[in-house]
Amino acid sequence: MLERLFYCDHYEIPLPEGHRFPMTKYRLTRDLLAQDGRYRFDCAPMADRSLVELAHDPVYVEQFIAGTLSAQAVRRIGFPWSESLVRRTLASVGGTLAAAEEALEKRWSGNLAGGTHHAFRGEGSGFCVFNDIAVAILYLRHHRGIAKAAVIDLDVHQGDGTAAIFEYDPLVLTLSFHGRNNFPFRKQRSKIDVELEDGAGDETYLALVEQFLPRVFEFEPGVIFYQSGVDALASDTLGKLSLTQQGIARRNEIVIRACKAYGAPLIVTMGGGYSNPVELTAQAHANVYRTASGIFNSWTSRSAPL
Numbered sequence: 176m177l178e179r180l181f182y183c184d185h186y187e188i189p190l191p192e193g194h195r196f197p198m199t200k201y202r203l204t205r206d207l208l209a210q211d212g213r214y215r216f217d218c219a220p221m222a223d224r225s226l227v228e229l230a231h232d233p234v235y236v237e238q239f240i241a242g243t244l245s246a247q248a249v250r251r252i253g254f255p256w257s258e259s260l261v262r263r264t265l266a267s268v269g270g271t272l273a274a275a276e277e278a279l280e281k282r283w284s285g286n287l288a289g290g291t292h293h294a295f296r297g298e299g300s301g302f303c304v305f306n307d308i309a310v311a312i313l314y315l316r317h318h319r320g321i322a323k324a325a326v327i328d329l330d331v332h333q334g335d336g337t338a339a340i341f342e343y344d345p346l347v348l349t350l351s352f353h354g355r356n357n358f359p360f361r362k363q364r365s366k367i368d369v370e371l372e373d374g375a376g377d378e379t380y381l382a383l384v385e386q387f388l389p390r391v392f393e394f395e396p397g398v399i400f401y402q403s404g405v406d407a408l409a410s411d412t413l414g415k416l417s418l419t420q421q422g423i424a425r426r427n428e429i430v431i432r433a434c435k436a437y438g439a440p441l442i443v444t445m446g447g448g449y450s451n452p453v454e455l456t457a458q459a460h461a462n463v464y465r466t467a468s469g470i471f472n473s474w475t476s477r478s479a480p481l
């Protein structure tokens with residue numbers, strides 16, 4: 176049976192020449208996964224505005240959708256505003272919502288976008304407009320009766336928006352691994368923050384993952400979100416860490432295997448990835464979904480391609 180993954184890369188966002196966001200990585204990742212023949216790719220539905228407002232200030236939501244945010248607020252997001260940006264943003268949130276629904280039924284699912292963890296309740300930043308994971312957590316709480324949720328955020332940048340949204344919410348555990356000397360320079364307080372020094376490599380990183388992961392399950396979440404950013408790769412132009420492709424693959428395997436053993440539905444989202452060339456980022460993103468598919472379908476880990 177084909178596993179469903181959700182995508183929104185067909186909504187093209189016009190970016191100025193030389194913009195540093197690697198927009199092509201989403202399509203490249205989907206193309207790589209399509210070669211496996213194991214997935215059904217569903218176009219992500221646009222999230223309903225009322226659901227976005229579960230995690231965001233309605234004024235901010237209105238201003239973004241209408242294109243009336245201040246120039247400063249748009250600059251902070253990092254993408255020029257356009258109607259296609261609105262469509263793609265809503266579809267990116269919708270993809271995580273759809274993946275959450277799917278995971279309730281099939282134990283795991285993935286959005287080939289999302290993980291936009293720098294979005295706060297009332298403003299966006301760092302290429303993030305709305306916080307798809309926060310919206311999905313609150314959707315599951317209010318509409319599906321799942322009270323407790325955990326976010327495992329292994330993007331190299333702190334999940335500051337997610338941390339802030341849930342800072343005083345006892346029903347959400349936020350775990351963020353990130354570079355101490357990297358964006359955002361003013362850190363928020365996740366429930367658990369693990370800070371890495373520049374240049375940290377596979378061994379240090381993986382030992383910390385093994386050390387902190389059990390804390391997620393001790394919290395007894397009813398659902399788990401994995402923000403699987405791949406900007407910890409040595410080839411990443413923004414990451415400042417030194418993980419190998421094998422290291423990232425091992426990281427995914429440790430996390431996903433432990434989540435499967437724990438037994439709550441798992442939703443995998445993307446996150447950052449700025450390797451040069453972009454193919455290295457796409458390869459690392461594809462690995463996350465391949466690893467999840469392999470583990471949930473009990474392939475041997477060796478048969479899950481890197």
Ligand SMILES: [Zn+2]
Nearest residue numbers: 330331332447
């Ligand atoms: Zn990042």
